[in-house]
Structure formats: structure tokens, C-alpha cells
Amino acid sequence: MKRKPLVSIIIPNYNHSMYLDQSINSALNQTYSNIEVIVNDNASSDNSIAVVKKYIDQGVVVNKNPQNIYNFNYDILDDSVSGEYFVLLCADDILKSDFVEKAVRIMEEYPEIGFVHGERDYIDEHGRITELDPFFNCSFRVNGEEILPIFTLTDIGQSAQAVIRTSAFVRAGKHDTQSDHLNIDREQWFRLAMVSDYAYIREKMALIRMPETTSETSRIIETFYHPIALYHTAKSFEEWAKLNDYPRVSERIEVAIKRFAKECLGFAKVFLKRENYELAKRYLLFIRFADRGIISDEEYQKCWTILQEKRGASVEVDEYKKSSNYAFRKRNYEPPENYVLMEDTI
Amino acid sequence: MFKTYSVFFIVFVDNEAELIDDTMKGILGQTYPRSEMRVLFMDNASKDGSYEKILDYIQEYPSLVSVYRMDRPTKPARLLKQASNYLRFSPVHFSMFLHPGDRVYSGFIEKAIGLMHMNGEIEAVYSNIDICHTDKSLEKQEAIFTDNCIIDKEVNYGLFFNTGIGAKVQAMFRGLQPGALERLVDMEKRIDRNDWMGAAFPSEGKIAYLTESFGYMMERVPDDVMFDLMTKAYSLKSQFYMTETVANYTERQKKDWADMEAAYKCIAENALLHAIRTEETGDIRLAEQCLMFAEMMCLDIVQDEAYILIKKAIENETSMQGIREKIVKGSVEPPRDCFIF
Numbered sequence: 001m002k003r004k005p006l007v008s009i010i011i012p013n014y015n016h017s018m019y020l021d022q023s024i025n026s027a028l029n030q031t032y033s034n035i036e037v038i039v040n041d042n043a044s045s046d047n048s049i050a051v052v053k054k055y056i057d058q059g060v061v062v063n064k065n066p067q068n069i070y071n072f073n074y075d076i077l078d079d080s081v082s083g084e085y086f087v088l089l090c091a092d093d094i095l096k097s098d099f100v101e102k103a104v105r106i107m108e109e110y111p112e113i114g115f116v117h118g119e120r121d122y123i124d125e126h127g128r129i130t131e132l133d134p135f136f137n138c139s140f141r142v143n144g145e146e147i148l149p150i151f152t153l154t155d156i157g158q159s160a161q162a163v164i165r166t167s168a169f170v171r172a173g174k175h176d177t178q179s180d181h182l183n184i185d186r187e188q189w190f191r192l193a194m195v196s197d198y199a200y201i202r203e204k205m206a207l208i209r210m211p212e213t214t215s216e217t218s219r220i221i222e223t224f225y226h227p228i229a230l231y232h233t234a235k236s237f238e239e240w241a242k243l244n245d246y247p248r249v250s251e252r253i254e255v256a257i258k259r260f261a262k263e264c265l266g267f268a269k270v271f272l273k274r275e276n277y278e279l280a281k282r283y284l285l286f287i288r289f290a291d292r293g294i295i296s297d298e299e300y301q302k303c304w305t306i307l308q309e310k311r312g313a314s315v316e317v318d319e320y321k322k323s324s325n326y327a328f329r330k331r332n333y334e335p336p337e338n339y340v341l342m343e344d345t346i
Numbered sequence: 347m348f349k350t351y352s353v354f355f356i357v358f359v360d361n362e363a364e365l366i367d368d369t370m371k372g373i374l375g376q377t378y379p380r381s382e383m384r385v386l387f388m389d390n391a392s393k394d395g396s397y398e399k400i401l402d403y404i405q406e407y408p409s410l411v412s413v414y415r416m417d418r419p420t421k422p423a424r425l426l427k428q429a430s431n432y433l434r435f436s437p438v439h440f441s442m443f444l445h446p447g448d449r450v451y452s453g454f455i456e457k458a459i460g461l462m463h464m465n466g467e468i469e470a471v472y473s474n475i476d477i478c479h480t481d482k483s484l485e486k487q488e489a490i491f492t493d494n495c496i497i498d499k500e501v502n503y504g505l506f507f508n509t510g511i512g513a514k515v516q517a518m519f520r521g522l523q524p525g526a527l528e529r530l531v532d533m534e535k536r537i538d539r540n541d542w543m544g545a546a547f548p549s550e551g552k553i554a555y556l557t558e559s560f561g562y563m564m565e566r567v568p569d570d571v572m573f574d575l576m577t578k579a580y581s582l583k584s585q586f587y588m589t590e591t592v593a594n595y596t597e598r599q600k601k602d603w604a605d606m607e608a609a610y611k612c613i614a615e616n617a618l619l620h621a622i623r624t625e626e627t628g629d630i631r632l633a634e635q636c637l638m639f640a641e642m643m644c645l646d647i648v649q650d651e652a653y654i655l656i657k658k659a660i661e662n663e664t665s666m667q668g669i670r671e672k673i674v675k676g677s678v679e680p681p682r683d684c685f686i687f
Binding site for chain 2: 173176219223224225228229231232235236238239240243244278281282285286288289292
């Protein structure tokens with residue numbers, strides 16, 4: 001009987017000892033039988049190694065970097081993949097037990113599919129789950145080029161939501177350590193879709209850790225890193241599109257940047273409200289830089305006037321920190337053109 | 347085991363067949379022994395005959411020239427990474443990264459290697475260069491410093507942002523070690539390696555700067571100026587991420603913060619230089635975007651004379667002549683702690 005292909009579940013970890021039990025167990029408890037679990041510790045200073053040690057008897061391997069190598073850790077992770085398929089499971093995320101089985105079944109049936117996304121819910125630091133609307137309204141498979149333009153606007157899923165075919169991953173050039181570390185997944189999906197087809201399972205397949213207060217989000221927004229990195233990511237996609245002649249991707253970039261500029265208006269308001277006029281000004285300049293037309297937008301004009309008059313206290317705004325805001329987003333989008341419904345395979 | 351070569355020239359080719367000869371002439375004309383040099387062309391799947399031309403050179407100089415051709419076009423950082431992978435069995439002592447059309451004058455390699463042999467701490471030698479315009483005319487650049495000097499980057503990090511605004515340089519690096527290369531890839535993607543400000547990265551080690559012009563580079567105006575500026579801004583934001591997010595008040599932190607602000611001002615001033623260049627093309631919209639970008643990166647720049655004059659010139663549609671000199675200042679003395687030679 002043909003042996004099932006090996007699936008590597010790689011768990012990158014940095015000081016997430018409090019979540020590691022859950023992530024490792026979710027990897028070990030997969031209904032799929034041929035799995036290896038490798039924890040890559042990026043020089044944690046907490047008791048992560050002690051946690052992983054409990055699972056060594058069950059075949060879990062842990063590699064500990066001599067020092068924190070930040071984004072370059074992706075290069076190390078890439079080298080750890082020996083399975084025909086793999087999942088990059090962040091140490092604070094959790095897989096549903098049948099995800100690997102379902103995804104591998106699809107990819108074994110359709111060899112041209114390079115990666116399969118499943119759906120997600122959010123889980124906070126206290127274990128409370130926030131249910132999210134699925135991104136698409138059905139399970140489907142589609143040609144990579146059809147899904148490409150969508151990745152210019154959104155990531156659809158984070159790393160724990162994907163089972164990836166290693167050969168497609170190699171063809172796509174593996175991870176790009178030069179990417180913005182917060183957009184590295186999206187960049188990865190984009191390049192995978194350039195070289196392979198895509199499938200989507202409309203079932204909750206992972207729990208993604210989203211603390212109620214995300215300090216990382218605050219930092220990137222408050223240092224003005226966020227808009228520059230996102231603009232850069234969008235334009236990088238355009239660069240790929242030009243190199244490979246994807247006109248539909250190029251068309252989307254302007255829309256993506258404008259949409260993002262609009263989102264930045266929310267940040268500008270937050271900083272007006274906090275009377276941090278310098279940062280608010282940077283955001284308002286960025287918005288105009290990204291979308292020249294916004295100058296005639298009433299909301300934008302209002303913000304600009306408030307900035308000039310320095311009366312930010314009057315601004316009505318929702319703080320951006322509440323991750324539960326995501327729960328209110330309505331999704332259920334129609335899949336991209338030429339998709340093939342896939343309810344039967346799943 | 348494998349031979350270790352003295353010097354590797356890595357030339358990135360992207361459909362620039364007509365410029366390859368110029369670069370090869372520079373390499374062939376070096377006073378350094380040819381048997382100690384190697385050229386690797388990294389061809390980004392060119393379709394204009396570049397690859398064929400490279401193969402001709404291989405036939406003519408089989409022990410000097412080699413090539414790696416990508417099967418499909420990719421981005422510069424990936425090309426550089428591929429080059430490093432390709433060279434892993436061909437260790438090198440020194441390396442130079444070139445684009446077709448860049449010319450290294452005959453004595454540079456000998457001089458740079460001599461310096462690095464003399465002082466083992468120098469990780470790279472930078473020199474002044476001329477700018478070759480599209481009509482083949484050469485423009486002399488004023489040297490950044492009045493004297494040749496050795497700069498300790500860790501001590502003088504901010505110097506790269508406070509001096510030589512918009513200046514172009516050429517560099518020879520010590521080795522092509524994997525660790526160093528990761529950082530080079532980083533630079534390649536973000537900061538143009540011919541930008542003086544790019545010499546700041548990585549931030550440790552020492553570099554030598556030569557005031558004499560030892561080569562020329564083809565004038566390269568980015569296709570998308572705003573993307574180019576944003577990419578550099580992204581580079582700086584990443585570089586200073588820790589400085590910007592970790593707040594404490596040690597002396598070291600204060601210095602880092604000052605370096606960061608100098609870097610943001612530097613990129614803002616680069617944007618002003620692009621705004622001035624639009625006078626040739628008449629692209630007012632781009633000029634306005636450059637001003638907006640400059641202010642976004644450095645709010646105080648609106649008080650600078652150059653900014654005010656450019657803004658006025660755009661509004662009144664008058665000449666921007668003479669404004670550039672307010673940003674690009676002449677040669678300055680090296681800092682006191684530098685070794686001058």
C-alpha cells in the first residue's frame with residue numbers, strides 16, 4: 001500500500017511558552033497519520049524548551065537558534081521542511097484536527113494545487129473565541145492567476161491556515177525574508193499563486209491568536225511604520241506583476257492603495273483625538289500622497305481642518321486596538337472568476 | 347578543495363546588452379592580475395541579446411567570465427540571493443556589484459585591495475565616481491569629504507545621513523560571506539548600493555572613503571520615483587524599528603534617535619532633489635508628491651530654505667535653478683575621530 005506523503009508541521013516560537021502546549025498538541029492530534037513536528041525556537045528567554053521537552057518522546061524535535069535572528073528565521077524554517085507538504089504553525093495558534101487530512105486529500109487529487117487555505121476564528125489571550133465570517137461563500141479551487149489580484153487587497157489567511165505543497169513553495173522561491181514581517185504571509189500567498197493553483201476550504205480550520213490589546217499593532221501604527229510597509233508591499237506586488245505580465249494585478253494596486261489610504265483616515269482620527277498632531281499630520285499627508293482624489297473627500301477635509309485648528313478632542317472615533325472589531329466585518333465574498341466548486345472533495 | 351578567488355565582479359544584467367561592453371572594458375583594463383579576478387553575470391532572463399553577448403565573452407575569456415541565467419525575471423534582491431547561492435563553492439576575498447554601463451577605472455581594484463590588506467578591519471572601500479548621462483557626457487561629483495579617510499561606522503553612523511546628500515559612490519566589499527550577504531540582499535532591495543546613505547548598512551565595521559573618482563555609473567532615474575523613495579523609507583523604518591519603539595533615555599538611545607532623525611531628514615532631502623529634477627520633465631504632480639513625501643518623513647523640512655523655494659517655484663512656475671546647491675553641500679572635513687590618509 002502506498003505510504004501517505006509526509007507532512008511537516010513547523011512551529012516557529014519566540015517566548016510563547018504559555019501557548020506552546022496547545023499548538024504542539026493540535027499538531028500531534030491531527031487525524032492525518034504521517035506527520036513530523038519541528039519546533040524552531042528563535043532563542044526564547046522563557047521556559048519554552050522545558051515545554052517542548054515534554055513532547056520529545058512523541059517525536060517532536062526542537063531546534064534552538066543561538067540568537068534571535070528575527071525575519072531571517074524564515075530561512076532556517078525553510079530548511080527544516082522535509083515533508084511533501086508543510087504547515088507553518090505559529091506557536092500561539094491552534095490547528096483543527098482534520099485540517100491536514102482534508103487539505104492533503106485535495107492536493108493529492110489535484111497535483112497542480114500548490115496551497116490550500118482553511119478558515120479561521122480568533123482566540124484571545126484568555127482563550128475567548130471570536131467567530132469570524134468566512135472570507136468566501138463556498139469551498140472551491142481555482143487557477144493561481146485568478147486568485148492573485150485578491151492577495152493585493154487582503155491576505156485571506158495567516159500561515160496556520162495553509163497547507164503548502166513543498167515543491168510549489170520551492171518553485172515560488174521560498175520565503176522572502178526581505179518582506180515586511182507583518183506582510184510576509186500575504187507576500188508568500190502571492191508568489192505561490194504565481195506558480196500554482198489554489199484551493200479554499202470554507203470550514204474553520206485554525207484558531208489564530210489575537211490578543212485583545214495587540215502591542216505590535218499599536219507599535220507599527222504609532223511609529224508610522226505601517227503605512228510605509230503596506231505601500232511598499234502593494235508596490236512589490238506591482239513589481240512582480242510587471243515582471244510576469246499580470247495586467248489584472250497591476251490594475252488592482254491603485255485600488256488597494258486607495259482602500260488602504262481610506263483605512264488610514266481612521267488612524268489619523270485616533271491621533272487627532274489623542275491630540276498627537278504630528279502623527280495625525282503624517283497620516284493625513286500619507287493619505288493624500290496615496291490617493292490624490294481624497295482631497296475632495298468631506299471626511300478628509302474635516303480632519304485636515306481639525307488638524308489646522310488643533311481641536312482634536314472633538315473627534316469621534318473608535319480606537320484601533322480592539323481586535324474584536326474584526327468580528328463585525330462582513331465577508332462571504334463570491335470566489336474569483338472561473339472557480340470550480342469543491343464541496344464533494346471535502 | 348575549491349580555489350579562493352581574489353576579486354569577484356558580480357554584474358546584474360536586465361536587458362542591457364549595449365552597455366555590457368563598457369563594464370567589461372573597465373574590468374579588462376584593471377592593473378590587478380587578471381588571473382585573480384572573476385566576473386559573474388547574473389542575467390535576469392534578458393531577451394535583448396544580453397545573454398548571447400555574455401556567452402561571447404565567455405568564449406573569449408573562458409577563465410574570467412561566468413554566467414547564471416534566471417529562467418524567469420525576478421527582483422534584484424532575489425537575483426543577489428541567487429548569486430550568493432551560486433557562489434557558495436567559489437569563495438571570494440573581495441567583491442564588487444555592478445550594473446552594465448558602470449565603469450571601474452583601471453587602478454581601483456589594486457588600490458582598494460591594497461588598503462584592505464593594510465588594514466584588516468576595513469570591510470569595504472568606497473570611492474567617489476562620475477555620473478555618465480544618457481548622452482554619454484560625464485559629470486564630476488564633488489567628493490563627500492575633503493580627504494581620504496577611514497570611518498568607524500558604529501561611532502559615526504549618522505555621518506552617512508548628514509553628509510553627501512544624493513551622492514553616488516562605488517564600493518568594493520571584503521568577502522562574500524553568507525552573513526554579510528544577507529545584509530547585502532537587504533540593502534539591494536531597499537537602499538540603492540550606489541547611494542552614499544546605503545554605505546551606512548550594515549552599521550558595524552569600518553570603511554575607507556577615497557575622494558578621487560575611480561569610476562562612473564550610468565545615470566539611473568527610477569521608473570517610479572515615489573516607489574523608490576518609499577522603498578528607501580521602508581528600509582529606514584525597518585532599520586530604526588527598535589530605536590523608535592524602545593523608549594529609554596540612555597546616551598546610546600539618544601544617539602540612535604539622533605541618527606534616526608538624520609536618516610529621515612536625509613530621505614526627505616532626497617525627495618527634494620527628485621522634485622528639482624522634475625524641472626526637466628515638467629511633471630508638476632510628481633514634484634508636489636515629492637514635497638508631500640518629504641514633509642511626511644520630516645515634518646520640520648517645511649522650514650528649510652530649499653523646501654520653501656521649491657514650493658514657491660512650483661506655485662509660480664518659476665525656475666528651480668540654484669536650489670539644488672542648498673541641499674547638496676560641498677565637501678566637508680572628515681570627523682575628527684576618523685583616520686585620514
